[in-house]
Structures are given as structure tokens and as C-alpha cells.
Amino acid sequence: MSQEAGRSTGERPLQQSLLRGALLKCPACGVGSLFTRYLKVADNCAHCGEALHHHRADDAPAYFTIVIVGHVIVSLVLAVEMAYHPPLWVHAAIWLPMTILVALAALAPIKGLLVSLQWALLMHGFDPNHEEEIGDRLAPPTA
Secondary structure: OOHHHHHHOOOOOHHHHHHHHHOOEOOOOOOOEOEOOOOOEOOEOOOOOOEOOOOOOOOHHHHHHHHHHHHHHHHHHHHHHHHHOOOHHHHHHHHHHHHHHHHHHHHHHHHHHHHHHHHHOOOHHHOOOOOOEEOOEEOOOOO
């Protein structure tokens, strides 16, 4: 089955889409880049032409990044504190830069996961039968 046939029938495998999004690739073809810059989602895939501009990420990627990175870093801080009891300046020297680096490294894959999740579940404008919204109303039908 070709990629076009899969998309036209609405067949969008969730796990495959999520993996592609985490790898910063187009959820439809897995070849084209999902982003044009660090966190700027491409309007369309350069490889297959899939429209990607429908995503609504808002604050969700940042929220999930904070939750995940917070759990990882706090667990490591507690483990190091219990094992070695280093002075506070050592904690600051280690954990502040590490928190920033891990958060920056995790943010794009998490946003890729969320965009690909929306694509796979036909959320927002990713649904071919979706009616365009204008503000709080539906747009008038187009001829």
C-alpha cells in the first residue's frame, strides 16, 4: 500500500507516527523533517507534502518537558545527596546546567511527539473532513 493510499483512507498508525515525531521526522512519511528550525514546525513536509501546519501545541510541549525533566533531575539530585552529601555549590554547579541542557534536548522530541499524536488521531485540521474554524464559529461552507 502506498503512502498516499494510507493517508487517503485515514489509516494512521499511532506507534509509528509517535516514533517518527520523536525522531523529528514527518509523521506521514518518516523521511521529511518535521521542523524548519529548532521548534518551528514546517507548514508542509518537504518530502511527501503532508500539511503539518494544523498542529496546536500551545504550552503542552513545555509542560510535559518540565514534568519529565523535573522528575529525572530531582531523582538524580536526591540520589547524589543521599550518597555523597556534597555542598550546595556543587549541586548548583552540576544540576543547573544539566537541567537546562536536558530540557533543551527534550523539548523538540516532545513537541514532535505531540504534533505526530495530533496527526495520527486526526485532531484539529489534520482530519480531511474537518471544517475550518473561524474564532468560535465554523466557517461557512466552501463551494
